[in-house]
Amino acid sequence: MNSSNPKMVSRRDFIKTCAMAGAGTAVSPWSQGQGPSIIRRRKPNLLLLSTDQWHPDAFSYLGCPYVATPQSDRIAAQGVDFRCSYASNPICTPARASWLTGRMSSEHRAVGGGSRIREDLVDFGQWFGAHGYETVHIGKWHVSGRDPARSFQVFAGAHPSGQYSDQSRSELARSYLLDRNRDKPFLMHLAMMNPHDICQVSMLPTMKGNIAWNGTEELPALPENYYRRPEESEVFKARIRRSERRSPHSTWDELDWQLYRWMYFRYCNMVDATLGLVLDALEASGEAENTLLVYTSDHGEGNGHHGLATKAFLYEESARVPFSVVWPDRLPANARDDRTLISGIDLMPTFCAAAGIPTPGNLPGIDFLKEHRADAPSREYVVAEAAAGGNMVRSQRYKYIQYDGDPLVQFFDLTEDPGETTNLANRPELSGLVQTHAEMLVEFKERLDSQS
Amino acid sequence: MWHPFQIMPGEIAVSEPLKTAAKPSAHCRLTYGERVIRWFLRETDQEGHLLPNVDERTGLVIEKRTVDHFLELQVRHQKDLGVPHILEGTMQARRNDWRSPLSWDFEQKFIGARGIRNFRETGHWNSGQARLVSGRGQQEIVRTEAVDSLTCLYTLLADFPTHVEPYPRSYETSVLEDLSIINRGALLHAPPPRVREHPMARGLRGYVVDYPANFPIEFWVNEHGAVIYVCFGPNRALFLQSIEELS
Numbered sequence: 045m046n047s048s049n050p051k052m053v054s055r056r057d058f059i060k061t062c063a064m065a066g067a068g069t070a071v072s073p074w075s076q077g078q079g080p081s082i083i084r085r086r087k088p089n090l091l092l093l094s095t096d097q098w099h100p101d102a103f104s105y106l107g108c109p110y111v112a113t114p115q116s117d118r119i120a121a122q123g124v125d126f127r128c129s130y131a132s133n134p135i136c137t138p139a140r141a142s143w144l145t146g147r148m149s150s151e152h153r154a155v156g157g158g159s160r161i162r163e164d165l166v167d168f169g170q171w172f173g174a175h176g177y178e179t180v181h182i183g184k185w186h187v188s189g190r191d192p193a194r195s196f197q198v199f200a201g202a203h204p205s206g207q208y209s210d211q212s213r214s215e216l217a218r219s220y221l222l223d224r225n226r227d228k229p230f231l232m233h234l235a236m237m238n239p240h241d242i243c244q245v246s247m248l249p250t251m252k253g254n255i256a257w258n259g260t261e262e263l264p265a266l267p268e269n270y271y272r273r274p275e276e277s278e279v280f281k282a283r284i285r286r287s288e289r290r291s292p293h294s295t296w297d298e299l300d301w302q303l304y305r306w307m308y309f310r311y312c313n314m315v316d317a318t319l320g321l322v323l324d325a326l327e328a329s330g331e332a333e334n335t336l337l338v339y340t341s342d343h344g345e346g347n348g349h350h351g352l353a354t355k356a357f358l359y360e361e362s363a364r365v366p367f368s369v370v371w372p373d374r375l376p377a378n379a380r381d382d383r384t385l386i387s388g389i390d391l392m393p394t395f396c397a398a399a400g401i402p403t404p405g406n407l408p409g410i411d412f413l414k415e416h417r418a419d420a421p422s423r424e425y426v427v428a429e430a431a432a433g434g435n436m437v438r439s440q441r442y443k444y445i446q447y448d449g450d451p452l453v454q455f456f457d458l459t460e461d462p463g464e465t466t467n468l469a470n471r472p473e474l475s476g477l478v479q480t481h482a483e484m485l486v487e488f489k490e491r492l493d494s495q496s
Numbered sequence: 497m498w499h500p501f502q503i504m505p506g507e508i509a510v511s512e513p514l515k516t517a518a519k520p521s522a523h524c525r526l527t528y529g530e531r532v533i534r535w536f537l538r539e540t541d542q543e544g545h546l547l548p549n550v551d552e553r554t555g556l557v558i559e560k561r562t563v564d565h566f567l568e569l570q571v572r573h574q575k576d577l578g579v580p581h582i583l584e585g586t587m588q589a590r591r592n593d594w595r596s597p598l599s600w601d602f603e604q605k606f607i608g609a610r611g612i613r614n615f616r617e618t619g620h621w622n623s624g625q626a627r628l629v630s631g632r633g634q635q636e637i638v639r640t641e642a643v644d645s646l647t648c649l650y651t652l653l654a655d656f657p658t659h660v661e662p663y664p665r666s667y668e669t670s671v672l673e674d675l676s677i678i679n680r681g682a683l684l685h686a687p688p689p690r691v692r693e694h695p696m697a698r699g700l701r702g703y704v705v706d707y708p709a710n711f712p713i714e715f716w717v718n719e720h721g722a723v724i725y726v727c728f729g730p731n732r733a734l735f736l737q738s739i740e741e742l743s
Binding site: 112193198200201202203204205207208209211212213215216218219220222223241244245247248249251288292303307310313314316317318320321324325328329 | 498503532533534535536538544545546548551553575576577578579581604606608609610613614615630631632633635636637639673674676677679708709710711728729730731732
């Protein structure tokens with residue numbers, strides 16, 4: 045990071061300014077330029093409610109017959125459901141670090157496997173804490189190189205089993221909401237663990253003949269694109285499909301996959317049931333009307349689509365995420381947005397805009413609420429990066445995927461083929477579009493490079 | 497496969513004398529350990545299966561007093577989330593088919609670096625209505641729900657209704673979970689035959705309480721009515737650690 049750039053804020057400058065603000069000796073430079081009307085207005089509370097590894101379509105309100113998600117349905121009914129939202133990088137660590145910093149994983153460098161987030165980047169706990177918010181993180185963290193207890197004024201960690209601890213997390217969040225000091229607005233990230241527990245199931249071998257299943261409930265069918273799959277690159281097969289963690293899947297048959305799906309949906313039900321505690325507390329606290337609630341997941345889940353489980357790849361089931369936003373009187377209820385393209389890097393700039401505070405300099409993301417309200421979208425595409433090496437470009441209609449070190453490009457028409465079953469990259473009539481998406485990726489990467 | 501009996505047998509195994517323990521007396525203290533799989537290691541067993549990394553959690557203690565057709569319980573259940581989360585209090589229950597909780601008064605404590613955050617959970621169930629009150633001081637959340645039938649982990653552990661016959665019939669009820677959520681549509685039925693045949697189930701009878709917001713919860717009960725294991729899907733289990741008589 046170039047600290048000589050006046051729009052950039054280094055961590056050293058940030059800490060120095062925090063100290064000045066804390067000592068009451070100076071007005072934060074980030075508040076310069078704010079109009080008096082913004083300062084006088086009551087700042088909204090910001091609540092990021094995240095689950096982990098939730099398939100973007102696994103909700104009752106979207107017609108999924110295998111789940112029971114009354115609390116997620118309740119959130120969606122109160123706000124806008126954004127259907128084109130993507131993880132910046134569909135595994136836990138980089139996706140979460142992007143939420144925190146507003147940076148792509150190639151910028152913040154926390155891409156998993158023990159890699160650490162860049163120390164000089166400000167996270168939203170630090171940023172909002174320095175701008176008058178009480179900052180709270182409850183639950184999963186999973187970002188190496190950053191101590192959440194130093195970034196957030198209130199921090200409570202978590203056990204990695206969601207089944208064991210998600211209800212307790214909700215109860216702790218409820219306790220905070222009902223009993224907090226109201227001198228300041230809050231920024232809370234309640235980070236639930238499930239349905240991530242399915243990762244453990246994905247590491248088990250076939251149950252062949254040992255099925256712990258009593259047959260009282262019909263197992264979910266396999267998705268259509270379990271059987272119909274597009275051409276895939278050798279790099280993809282080596283790094284993802286045949287990866288060490290996925291080696292048990294080579295022993296699975298269709299019944300194993302069905303049971304996996306059944307268990308996955310049960311994990312979804314479990315965490316959904318606990319969310320009601322938080323929603324009830326938010327309403328009982330009297331602060332729901334002044335709270336911007338974002339309900340999302342760090343990444344999706346393969347769940348048998350394309351014959352894959354868990355995450356880390358760039359098909360829709362892994363890269364796309366649920367994304368519902370509630371802000372009473374400012375956003376409509378029971379609405380759906382199929383147009384606005386959202387990335388995990390947009391949380392920081394959107395929260396800053398909602399709070400009326402400056403945004404850390406040169407972030408690549410946008411205020412997605414401004415984009416949602418615009419007559420026409422200004423963003424043409426979003427990019428997701430893959431920790432295994434590779435990128436995805438999603439435009440309004442198409443998706444372009446290329447994994448590093450492999451010439452094969454995948455290109456899908458998501459309107460005609462939402463299950464990504466037919467690779468159109470070699471269709472002569474679409475060669476111009478494929479090229480355009482390749483150029484979008486180059487343009488985006490160049491923009492990141494120039495800003496960093 | 498995909499069951500705690502096979503994934504973490506050593507971590508939850510109960511010794512033979514305890515497994516065959518006599519029926520808990522009217523006044524006793526039951527202590528259960530809790531085991532949760534943290535993650536799977538990269539090492540494999542002889543059959544090539546990945547080995548689990550199992551966490552030893554504190555679990556729960558129930559002091560039970562039986563008075564005629566009623567139970568009086570004192571419960572302490574501790575979870576470890578980075579900060580300890582302790583649920584502690586009393587519960588009265590009826591010794592009906594579901595060991596239904598009638599009233600309860602608990603305190604939730606989250607013990608963190610900034611002190612203890614308390615939260616009270618009280619409630620009662622009668623005449624087909626459950627009333628749950630959660631809160632602290634002036635801030636309360638009150639919920640009233642129509643519930644025809646109700647059960648709870650703590651009452652089932654204290655005095656499992658072994659006279660109820662789940663083979664092959666099923667019965668429907670609602671489950672009070674951690675005192676703050678009522679899960680509906682729970683069915684009692686028998687475990688799958690493959691699990692019943694497992695060596696760890698030898699001498700025990702299995703009962704499954706299944707509702708959509710959880711995995712089927714298996715209660716494994718010995719011939720005297722003591723609950724030896726509770727399995728919550730593949731990765732979490734409670735197991736009996738001791739039974740102590742109380743004066």
